[in-house]
Amino acid sequence: MALLVFIAVCYFKFCSHSSSNEGTVCYYIANNYVFICAFIFVLFLLFNLFNIRTFIADHWPLIFAVTTGLLVVAVYLHHFYDNPISSDPEKWGPFGDYIGGILNPTFTFVMLYLVWQTLVVQQEGLKKQREAQERLEKDLQHQKFEDRFFKLLELYRQKFIDGNQITKIHGQLNTEYLQSKQPGETVTELNCYKTIIERKCRSSNGEFPRPVLIDYFGFLFIILRFLEKSSPDAETKEDYADLLRRLLSMEEKTLLHYHCEYLTEKEQEAEAKEFRDLVEKFLLRKLGDWHQTLG
Template identity: 25%
Template sequence: MFGLVRSNWFVLAAALLAATLLMLALGYTVLDYYLSHAEGLGGFDGPQDPAKLGTLGDFFGGLLNPVFGFLSVVGLLVAVVLQREQLQQVKREAQASARAAENQAFENTFFQLLRLHQEILNSVELSDHEGLFRGRAAIHRLYGESFSDYDLLERCQNWDEREEFLAWLNDYYEDNYIRFGHLVEHYYQSIENIASFVHRRAIRNKAFYARLLRGQFSQYELLMMFFHALRDEAFGLKESIEELSLFEGLRPQNLPDYSLLALYEVRAYGIGLVKWSALRSDAASLLSAANIQRALKAASEMMESCQERLLSVRARKFDLAGAGQDHENESDEIARLEVEVGRLSRLHKALSKRRAEPEV
């Protein structure tokens, strides 16, 4: 009923007016006929019987009063519904204005944080026997000195139990962090603050701001962040990385081993996972049997994680749609995850085929 009134109120009002005029015309016609031909009245020109005229008035009063009463109630209902619609429209406009103001405040804070982060990055300095390094060059130098150790490479290529390896990796990183942590501690705190700020806010186009944040990091910054976020003291940075797909630009071939990719959920890599140049079907023949096995394990775990994530996002979209809320972000993520599942499936198939081939 309310939907009919809201969408066709002008037509309904015209119909009520036409019904009222029709009833008046019908009443006048009946009255004219009765007064002109009724027995004992002799028309308007004849003698009038007050008793019969009273009876006639009672008849028309009993007939028309309920009709006009009903029309009055319908008119009141129309007015109430239209007023309700106007109030809802005002409420929607107020909510839209509030969201616009909130988004504007978010953008201002976000870009201020990015500018501050660049200032912090430029202040990072590392001095060694080869000279003084600043900014990204210092990060590059730190990664080369900290993560090219033979023991690290061997452990990364031969780990099996996830929790045991993470504990070892955490200790390894902490030993290095004692040496260089004072140089980059404020840098990582800045990353954690920005990533958490974007991750925790319920905003439209979150993927857009995540891309802007990803664009702030060089390849060696991403590699350093890869190990840093696995620390026990990273304070949720790993969760933000996975939620925002901050490793989309990470080149897996720069890691000590492909199997390390399984330490993060697949969404951490976004659509960048298809850029595994060394794992594409046309390059699979370049991998040894051991590397194929580790890469296959990583691809299997990521495909399973991606499928679970897809089911979760689909369920969230269904709930939001049922509640009449915006689910644009969920629709975009579902489309991206569906593409990713397909690509991971093809990658897994290519690696499985390569593993089944006999060694030459």
Template identity: 30%
Template sequence: MSNKEPDKKTESAVPKKSTNILLWIVVVIASLVVAIVFWNYFSHFNDSPFSGKADAGQFGDYIGGTLNPILSFLSLIALLWTIGIQTKELELTRNELDLTRKELSRSASAQEDTKKILDKQSETLARQQFESTFFSLLDQHNKALEAISTSPDVTRYSHVKLIYRSIFLESDFTNLASAKVALEKKNNVCGHYFRVLYQLLKFIAINAPGSTIGAALEADKIQSSDVLANEKMYSNIVRSFLGYDITQLLAINCYCTDANDTYWKYKLLIERYAFLEHMPFEVNNGGHPILNETKNAYEKNAFGNSEFITR
């Protein structure tokens, strides 16, 4: 762009230079014409034109009649030349405006491309930051899950299995409320894991790329906003680590009926991400009343496309 500017200035200076030359030519020609007319008069008429009023009048008529058409013609030529130069100047101006518009258009296009690149980079950076935290939390989740799912002694049950047996096999609980009371008494064993899982789901809901739920994690937004593809993908990754036993215990842990309950948002997240989709309703190949009650305790979306339920 900088290489073209001197050419534009040179082109713009040409009409001005031509105008100056034209003025000098007209002045010179006019002067010559005047001189020739005067010379012609005095060479043919030796008498002084000012010897009498009649002679002065004749002299004026001669000069006016001779010079006026010639000078008018020269003025017309100068005018036409000036119009031509002005036309060329206007054309150059239009060309410069066209070039300016093209440069501005290219500049705007370049700025738009730059904006798209920056937006893409910002989006990529945001996703990288999200995934860095997500996988860090997922690692903590898996460690917490492993801690309660692995038995230090092969002759003993794991913590999850012991709690599972106490709830479903060694007790006669017939409803979710009583089962949850019993599970809460085991909070010192499995409470840490359920809290880590809640924080992980909360992080996905608030920070997944494109999420509009917001840091306040309002219950109505959890229920009403669409589940984004990103949310579904990351929540499915988390869900894939949960076995049948822990999923059934999770259904008991998050059970509540009051919107003011501390577990209410946890329950909504379980429903939002269909965390009970792969939960069977049987214990030892037989249906269990506690698990059957979850069909009514949770919204349908909590079970997703479950193969274990027909509603």
């Protein structure tokens, strides 16, 4: 910036040597270059010390309009300052035309720019408002889902986990299998649950006679269906499915596997098939792989 000022002053100083330039802008600047340099230096300090840059950026249309108006008046006075002020109204007409012809387009441009900026700001505000509303609705939906999910888990824990109901049934099934196994039959989880669920745990019509197991599978079906239909997004669904999967003990997973694996034809209705699909999707992944793991 200082270099530009120095070059400009040298140029105007050179121009001022010609007598024909007397009274011109070059002549005036060359003879007052010290004052002009000091004025520019003060502006530079103010510009950096008092954050004028931000002020100019925020109010440049107003500054532009005021500067243009002052410049028009200054140019007019520079050329006609030695003429007396006329009292003839007819001579004021050209002056008004001069001022209006320059300032009106300038102010019109500034006004159009301000209107455009207002529209832009309004659009940005509406966009941010919509985004905030969408975030709020998403948060409320997620919170509502989370509250209901954990209430279901709490009921699940109170009803089946705190009383060790599933662990007790698991032990009963093992005992029943050991008592009824055939000579030479290998004792494995696979044989145990396959035999007990097929032979001992079903009544003659092919349904479980154990009320606890019926309630357990039914309640777990409610949780899985809620997780499938009410999750706000896929990521949330996967996170809470992983949480539920980690809460299940090995005994519960084993019961689930064989309950789904050996459903009778009568139980292969739409609801039973949906339960099997949800268990495979969220809890046991692929039943075939789980079957091999147990075996």
